[in-house]
Amino acid sequence: MGIVNPTRTTFALTTPLYYVNGLPHIGSAYTTIAADAIARFKRALGHPVLFVTGTDEHGQKIERTAAAKGLEPQAFCDQIVPNFLKLWDVLNIKYDRFSRTSAERHQQIVNQFFERVWAKGDIYLGQQKGWYCVSCEEFKEERELLPGNRCPIHTNKEVEWRDEENYFFRLSKYQDDLLKLYADNPDFIQPISRRNEVLNFVKQGLQDFSITRVNVNCGFPMPKDQKHTLYVWFDALLAYITGMLEPDDEPTLENAIAKWYPFNLHLIGKDILRFHAVYWPAMLMSAGLELPEKVFGHGFLTKDGQKMGKSNDNTIDPIDLVERYGADAVRYYFLKEIEFGKDGDFNEIRFINVLNADLANDLGNLLNRTLNMVKKYCGGKIPPVKSADIADSHPLKAIGANLAQEVESAYNALAFNRACEATMTLVRACNKYIDEQAPWTLYKQGNSAAVGEILYAVLESVRLAAYLLAPIIPNISNDVYTQLGFTVNFNDQNTFTHIPFAIHSQWGLLSDAQILGEPKPIFKRIDTPSPTN
Numbered sequence: 001m002g003i004v005n006p007t008r009t010t011f012a013l014t015t016p017l018y019y020v021n022g023l024p025h026i027g028s029a030y031t032t033i034a035a036d037a038i039a040r041f042k043r044a045l046g047h048p049v050l051f052v053t054g055t056d057e058h059g060q061k062i063e064r065t066a067a068a069k070g071l072e073p074q075a076f077c078d079q080i081v082p083n084f085l086k087l088w089d090v091l092n093i094k095y096d097r098f099s100r101t102s103a104e105r106h107q108q109i110v111n112q113f114f115e116r117v118w119a120k121g122d123i124y125l126g127q128q129k130g131w132y133c134v135s136c137e138e139f140k141e142e143r144e145l146l147p148g149n150r151c152p153i154h155t156n157k158e159v160e161w162r163d164e165e166n167y168f169f170r171l172s173k174y175q176d177d178l179l180k181l182y183a184d185n186p187d188f189i190q191p192i193s194r195r196n197e198v199l200n201f202v203k204q205g206l207q208d209f210s211i212t213r214v215n216v217n218c219g220f221p222m223p224k225d226q227k228h229t230l231y232v233w234f235d236a237l238l239a240y241i242t243g244m245l246e247p248d249d250e251p252t253l254e255n256a257i258a259k260w261y262p263f264n265l266h267l268i269g270k271d272i273l274r275f276h277a278v279y280w281p282a283m284l285m286s287a288g289l290e291l292p293e294k295v296f297g298h299g300f301l302t303k304d305g306q307k308m309g310k311s312n313d314n315t316i317d318p319i320d321l322v323e324r325y326g327a328d329a330v331r332y333y334f335l336k337e338i339e340f341g342k343d344g345d346f347n348e349i350r351f352i353n354v355l356n357a358d359l360a361n362d363l364g365n366l367l368n369r370t371l372n373m374v375k376k377y378c379g380g381k382i383p384p385v386k387s388a389d390i391a392d393s394h395p396l397k398a399i400g401a402n403l404a405q406e407v408e409s410a411y412n413a414l415a416f417n418r419a420c421e422a423t424m425t426l427v428r429a430c431n432k433y434i435d436e437q438a439p440w441t442l443y444k445q446g447n448s449a450a451v452g453e454i455l456y457a458v459l460e461s462v463r464l465a466a467y468l469l470a471p472i473i474p475n476i477s478n479d480v481y482t483q484l485g486f487t488v489n490f491n492d493q494n495t496f497t498h499i500p501f502a503i504h505s506q507w508g509l510l511s512d513a514q515i516l517g518e519p520k521p522i523f524k525r526i527d528t529p530s531p532t533n
């Protein structure tokens with residue numbers, strides 16, 4: 001059972017398929033922003049990328065929420081889904097497939113997959129007794145429950161007792177294969193804390209899990225016994241594979257896995273780790289399909305230190321945030337300020353301070369004042385300096401020369417904060433360098449060669465910084481590149497052809513053949529709101 005072939009160049013990644021029982025929130029936006037940054041980065045490296053996102057439209061949670069609104073589940077889902085599409089649009093998410101679990105072709109993929117697992121003898125009828133959390137769509141162990149039979153994740157919800165006939169999947173049969181998978185592929189589950197969590201869970205012994213429900217209609221009928229509906233998670237995971245179908249393909253499993261399969265990366269939140277790192281690979285093993293390369297479980301976002309949720313009335317509406325501050329601001333804050341993998345906090349004052357410090361001051365002012373100096377001291381033209389003529393020990397060239405490698409390894413490790421920090425080190429060094437070199441004094445002294453070299457080195461460093469941050473702040477990078485005289489677009493999916501990483505990540509690319517654009521602020525300073533009470 002092989003993990004992804006190392007010579008393969010395609011890169012397929014997923015976000016979770018979001019439940020549509022409510023409007024999208026910042027937690028859903030978080031994973032999708034990260035996935036988009038990785039997809040953009042891989043495209044710039046030259047990998048053909050398939051980025052799958054979508055919605056999970058089955059199960060009891062959706063069924064009940066729809067009923068409470070007096071709607072059929074499908075009609076209800078159809079009302080919510082456009083909100084996700086709008087959010088991805090305003091956040092500038094360039095996904096390739098939007099996989100809805102309610103899609104008809106998905107049912108065909110599910111049925112074909114089911115047949116394989118059935119033929120393997122891995123499905124049997126049994127009696128399911130246990131505590132079920134509808135919000136998690138998951139059975140809970142009695143020892144996990146909080147007082148009052150409440151769910152440890154949805155602390156205001158009581159779990160419900162179930163004693164019913166269900167079909168089970170023989171998860172226990174795959175325990176040794178799973179342990180071997182984790183041992184042979186130490187990077188399969190990341191970060192390491194999540195890997196340990198999974199190892200402990202699996203070593204305790206796996207129990208078979210039920211993959212059908214009775215008394216739930218929102219879902220696909222179980223192919224062998226129509227009294228049962230397939231469990232929402234059984235079909236939801238498979239919608240990743242359905243998302244691999246080309247739009248005109250016949251919906252067969254063979255077609256779905258023909259080009260992009262297996263997945264290189266499943267990005268998820270830590271609460272759905274077991275489904276992805278235990279159940280999913282076991283299901284794939286049973287169906288004789290290859291396994292994904294990596295499952296990365298990120299942390300949870302809190303607001304002002306409090307768990308975010310409807311019960312605390314402290315959810316953040318991502319569309320409102322983007323409308324107020326712009327997509328790049330939101331993308332930058334979440335990826336730069338929170339170590340991917342750890343829990344992180346949103347606090348509006350800190351949000352504003354980070355954006356003002358990094359994007360408005362350090363990067364934005366730097367470009368603006370340098371372009372104004374170029375206007376004043378160099379006739380508005382890029383100084384005719386060649387990188388080769390600048391000493392390797394030059395403080396900016398020295399940082400710039402090693403940056404690509406550092407940032408590439410940070411993106412590959414999903415260490416977005418490290419990619420940002422490393423890049424901002426160059427930007428901050430530029431500000432310090434200008435202050436120390438004082439080109440305005442050198443200009444007065446008539447040393448125009450020195451002025452030219454200083455301004456060239458700074459402009460080139462700003463270009464490089466904009467390039468390396470483009471997966472995170474593509475609109476700002478576009479503005480920087482435009483002002484430096486490039487006519488490229490970081491929002492065009494084909495960045496590899498026009499702006500390939502191998503060339504643009506190298507310090508020294510800027511040339512005096514470029515015609516500089518008008519200096520314009522690339523990020524407007526945000527005023528800190530005055531306290532309202």
Ligand code: MSP
Binds near residue numbers: 020028238271299
């Ligand atoms: N439908 C399932 C996923 C099926 S994938 C085949 C699901 N959906 S969800 O909408 O409830 O959650 C989607 C993702 O949002 C999860 O990865 C979850 O971790 C993430 N988040 C929900 N709240 C969050 C925060 N407060 N912070 C960060 N991520 C959070 O589970």
